[in-house]
Amino acid sequence: MRDTLETMRGRLAETPHLMRLGRLFTETVQLRVDDAEYYLDFEKGALVAITEGPSRKTPYRFALVTDGEALARFWEPLPAPGFHDIFGLVKLGRARIEGDILTLVKNLRFFKEFMALARREAVQ
Template sequence: MDKMSHVITHCIEQLPGLVNGNPQLVWRGRFLNTTFLMKIDSRPYYVTIKEGRIEDIQSGPALLRSWSFAVKASTQAWLKHWETFPEPGWHDIFSMAKTGQASIEGDLHPLMANLRYVKEVLAAPRAMIGG
């Protein structure tokens, strides 16, 4: 495993702790119950949220696994997004989507209805990586 993949794996492992250990963040997501897909390069991670807590992250691929919405980007894009002060264009998932560096797909209602929460969950590794 190369260094970047190792960092990504570590971030995903730590994500439940980063989210569930933040009471205000859990409170913001208290009405969200869903499984969304976070894709890093070709590797899917199925993130199951229950009342704002990350209940489970299943590393895929898993055949016929359903999900509500998906946020997909490359390893490099996620690592750039997780810098303490990301460079312009990498600082927001919608900026990355506008430039084609990420895609946001599927049933967007749970995403848009909980947008601050989901963006903060996806940016949570920023606290670990810094730089």
């Protein structure tokens, strides 16, 4: 997962329209995948730090809580129904959003396209 997140970080930096969409997004997002916990520090759209947890003292704006198999299916080139979107994972009961969901919604296109950045690898 750490490697995948590093790949996503690199692709984000190389995706000008996402950097533009994320220019007001300076937040920490928690990503929980199975038992692992990652803190993603975004600064003006750039992912400047990926810190592995667990941590009880790191504040974050919102969290995406899911499992590795669901994410793997989300990152397939043509995901099955429900696995094609993070809110689909929520609907399937394979993910949930915690924390300040309104901040997520205000930056929804940015965050959804960031999360999908690992999908290209499967296409290659």
